[in-house]
Amino acid sequence: MRAQADTKMGMYKIEFHDFFTAAFSVDCIIFGYEAGQIKALLIKRAMEPYDNYWAIPGDLVYPDEDLPVAAERILKELTGLDHIQMHQSQSFGHPKRHPQGRVITIAHFALVRIEDFQVRASSWADDISWVPLNEMPTLAFDHNHILESTYEMLKQKLQNEPVCFDLLPERFTLNEFQQLYEFAFEQEMDKANFRKKIKYIPLIALNEKQKNVKHRPAKLFTFDQETYQQRLLANEYSFKM
Secondary structure, three states: OHHHHHHHHOOOOOOHHHHHOOEEEEEEEEEEEEOOEEEEEEEEEOOOOOOOOEEOOEEEOOOOOOHHHHHHHHHHHHHOOOOOOOEEEEEEOOOOOOOOOOEEEEEEEEEOOHHHOOOOOOOOEEEEEEEEHHHOOOOOOOHHHHHHHHHHHHHHHHHHOOOHHHHOOOOEOHHHHHHHHHHHHOOOOOHHHHHHHOOOOOEEEEEEEOOOOOOOOOEEEEEOHHHHHHHHHOOOOOOOO
């Protein structure tokens, strides 16, 4: 058995123990929607490397820590956000992505309603901000690439799943609904065609209108999640934008 193990180790181009010298991190991409813009939550770093750069909230994973636990801890420590349902998306492992050594990061993302949460910069984060995706500064590390890649995943979901309602306010106008898609796909949409496209999405028209607006108040709607799930289970409907 020892001879077989020695033979196997001899097959590698490096020493076997050198495989166990990399670190792991988690980066948390939190998307929100506000004033017609899809935004991402960023922190300003107050430590090297990339001191004073904006970045995706992220940090190193402890050796005894599971990834979902690390993601929850890191997000709470840096932003104050807690009990956020995050989904693991992609991994990024370029050997030179971190100046202090080999760090493989596992991206997690979540969609939230901005108005439902209070964020605060804490730990080594010096500031925090919701930044529109079309106004991104140069971020720390490879975070621009991570954000762009995750945003592409979000846009695919927006076309095929009702995730837009995780971003929109619980009570929204049809104009807000349309603006979200116009921002995501960088194109103006004809109002009549958009209304026709969403005709089969189960929306509930509320007996309410916008308040405190300078223009004529628009009618408010909410997504009928229960009806959507029933149609989905019965194979009567598939979401397509």
